[in-house]
Amino acid sequence: AQSVTQLDSQVPVFEEAPVELRCNYSSSVSVYLFWYVQYPNQGLQLLLKYLSGSTLVKGINGFEAEFNKSQTSFHLRKPSVHISDTAEYFCAVSGRGGGSYIPTFGRGTSLIVHP
């Protein structure tokens, strides 16, 4: 079984400030980890994912995330946000092999960027 906890339902921030969106997961097997973004009135699109290798993963629009196996976390960061980053962000986890090919999504974090 696997689960994802996004620790903040809403994160307000001023434009050009740094931001971190937190994600913790649990799984009985090794995992793949994902962050998806949903802009208003749209579907989700992939921001970045961790499959293997370097624990620091860079994605689109200047976002990056770090896989921390000991803390079972995959926090998303951006050093300077823009108004256009206002969106819903979803963390997801899927087990590597062993049966389930279906990722589990967190409940989402709403990033609100103020001018």
Added chain:
Amino acid sequence: DVKVTQSSRYLVKRTGEKVFLECVQDMDHENMFWYRQDPGLGLRLIYFSYDVKMKEKGDIPEGYSVSREKKERFSLILESASTNQTSMYLCASSLAGSSGNTIYFGEGSWLTVV
């Protein structure tokens, strides 16, 4: 670019009506999904299909059924719509072979049941 197309963006239906939500993907993906998205609850999987005519129940299949007669098309059916099925429905697809493959989403269908 991968495209997942949901035929209806906004629907209003009456309680008890049979509702069809259609989804087509153009990338020859084996896997297709239907999710329901509600505020504060995130995405919940309704049904999953890994091949034509194959389906598996997700976390909340009650009140829904699905059909996959062709590889590119995955339909969600509400046999008798109820007001608690008012929600945003997201269709998605992915390649088979690895749970690390990216899932591609459609733009969503907003369903209101009155």
